[in-house]
Amino acid sequence: MSVLVFVLKLVTFFMTHSLSVLSDTMESVVNIIATLVGSYSMFIAAKPKDKDHPYGHGKAEFVSAAFQGSLIIGVGCLIIYESIDSLMNPGSLHNLGNGFWLLIIIAIINIATALLVMRMGKKNNSIALVTSGKLFLIDFFTTLSVAIGILILIITNIQKVDAIIAILLGAWVVYDGYKILRASLAGIMDEADMALLENVISEINASRNENWIDLHNLRVIKYGALLHIDCHLTMPWYLNVNEAHKIMDTFTDLIKSKFGDSVEFFIHIDGCMHFSCAICNIQNCDKRQNPFQKKLNWTMENVLSNNKHQL
Numbered sequence: 001m002s003v004l005v006f007v008l009k010l011v012t013f014f015m016t017h018s019l020s021v022l023s024d025t026m027e028s029v030v031n032i033i034a035t036l037v038g039s040y041s042m043f044i045a046a047k048p049k050d051k052d053h054p055y056g057h058g059k060a061e062f063v064s065a066a067f068q069g070s071l072i073i074g075v076g077c078l079i080i081y082e083s084i085d086s087l088m089n090p091g092s093l094h095n096l097g098n099g100f101w102l103l104i105i106i107a108i109i110n111i112a113t114a115l116l117v118m119r120m121g122k123k124n125n126s127i128a129l130v131t132s133g134k135l136f137l138i139d140f141f142t143t144l145s146v147a148i149g150i151l152i153l154i155i156t157n158i159q160k161v162d163a164i165i166a167i168l169l170g171a172w173v174v175y176d177g178y179k180i181l182r183a184s185l186a187g188i189m190d191e192a193d194m195a196l197l198e199n200v201i202s203e204i205n206a207s208r209n210e211n212w213i214d215l216h217n218l219r220v221i222k223y224g225a226l227l228h229i230d231c232h233l234t235m236p237w238y239l240n241v242n243e244a245h246k247i248m249d250t251f252t253d254l255i256k257s258k259f260g261d262s263v264e265f266f267i268h269i270d271g272c273m274h275f276s277c278a279i280c281n282i283q284n285c286d287k288r289q290n291p292f293q294k295k296l297n298w299t300m301e302n303v304l305s306n307n308k309h310q311l
Contacts, residue, residue: 001109001113001136002028002031002032002035003032004109005028005031005106005109005110005139006025006028006029006031006032008102008105008106008109009021009024009025009028009106009143010025011102012025012099012102012103012106013025015094015095015098015099015102016093016094016095016096016099016150017093017094018093018096018099018146018150018162019082019083019162019163019166020083020146020149020150020162020163020165020166020169021099021103021146021150022082023079023082023083023146023166023169023170024139024142024143024146024169026075026078026079027072027075027079027138027139027142027173028139029075030068030071030072030074030075030135031135031136031139033071034067034068034071034072034131034132034135035132035135037064037067037068038061038064038065038068038128038129038131038132039128040064041060041061041063041064041128042061042126042128042129044057044060045057045058045059045060045061045126045128055226055228056226058222058226059187059188061126061127061128061187062127062184062185062187062188063184063188064128064131064184065127065128065131065180065181065183065184065187066181066184066185066188068131068132068135068180068184069131069177069178069179069180069181069182069183069184070177070181071177072135072138072173072174072176072177072180073173073174073177073178073181074177075173075177076170076171076172076173076174076175076177077170077174078170079166079167079169079170079173080166080167080170080171080174082166083163083164083166083167083169083170084163084167087160087163087164087167093153093159093162096150096153096154097154099150100147100150100151100154103143103144103146103147103150104147106143107140107143107144107147110136110137110139110140110143111136111137111140113133113136114133114134114136114137114139114140115133116133117129117130117132117133117136118130118133118134118137119133120133121133125222125260125262127183127184127187131180131184134176134180138172138173138176141172142169142172142173145165145168145169145172146165146166146169148165149161149162149164149165149166150162152165187222193220193222194300196220196222196227197218197220197300197304198300199258199259200218200220200229200255200259201218201298201299201300201303203254203255203258203259204251204254204255204298205297205298207254209247209250209251210280210281210282210283211235211236211239211247211282212233212234212235212247212251213234213235213236213272213276213279213280213282214232214233214234214270214272214276214279214296214308214309215231215232215233215234215298215303216231216232216234216302216303216304216305216306216307216308216309217230217231217232217268217303217304217305217306218230218231218303218304219231219304226262226263226264227259227262227263227264228263228264228266229255229263229264229265229266229267230265230266230267230268231267231268231303232267232268232269232270232306232308233248233251233267233268233269233270234269234270234271234272234276234308235247235248235269235270235271235272236271236272236280236282236285236287237271237272237273237287238287244269248267248269251267252265252267270308273308274289274290275290275308275310275311276308276310277289277290277291277292278290278291278292278293278294278310278311279292279293279294279295279296279309279310279311280292281295293311294311296309296311
């Protein structure tokens with residue numbers, strides 16, 4: 001689809017000699033390169049864990065997205081440079097009517113492809129696919145903007161409109177490239193996904209087991225399609241290993257039921273302390289040292305720290 005869109009834009013450029021169309025065509029070259037890089041990164045990310053990559057190869061997708069974002073920023077800067085030059089030295093334009101309709105067809109192809117690829121990316125938790133879909137979405141908006149600029153040019157016959165539209169288009173491309181680059185670097189640096197953390201905490205609170213007395217030091221890291229969850233889970237101190245493991249399984253099964261099987265856990269089990277009694281609502285506990293006072297609701301503020309909770 002990237003190649004098809006590129007060819008159609010190239011035909012439109014030779015038909016119209018429009019700089020804004022040429023700028024849009026240059027962006028399609030980036031899309032082709034980015035699609036190839038993204039496809040290869042998905043191939044790498046799909047490889048199983050090995051002794052050299054114990055957490056898998058999922059971060060290859062973040063590297064791919066960083067490369068794609070850098071390419072987009074570079075093309076945006078080039079578009080702005082060429083557009084300013086054209087503003088100073090405007091050229092002649094031709095056959096704008098047919099060019100306009102070709103651009104509309106290209107925009108329709110882009111939006112259809114973007115929606116399909118982004119849906120596939122979200123379904124498979126693939127940042128490479130989502131990024132590729134966003135590239136087509138960006139291409140849709142830029143192509144539509146160029147088409148609107150061509151239409152304004154046909155109506156007003158003001159030649160500089162073409163260059164002005166191209167400059168605005170370049171700025172938009174740079175901004176979107178920055179957002180993609182920022183998101184990919186966040187993944188490479190293991191930046192916490194606050195929205196994901198909120199969802200995990202919300203699901204745990206909604207289906208809380210009375211034997212999960214306390215939860216702290218929670219961390220969620222995304223490696224491609226794999227979620228890696230670390231936490232400390234406090235349970236009654238008098239449980240044996242098998243009993244504690246069975247209760248831990250109810251915890252992991254809950255997360256997997258909500259977020260899929262591509263979740264890996266490292267859970268440290270703590271035994272409850274005398275101060276845990278105040279937040280423990282286990283009924284008829286013959287080991288209780290202090291009365292139950294209130295149920296502690298787990299939030300972003302109190303589960304991320306590495307401290308057992310107490311009133």
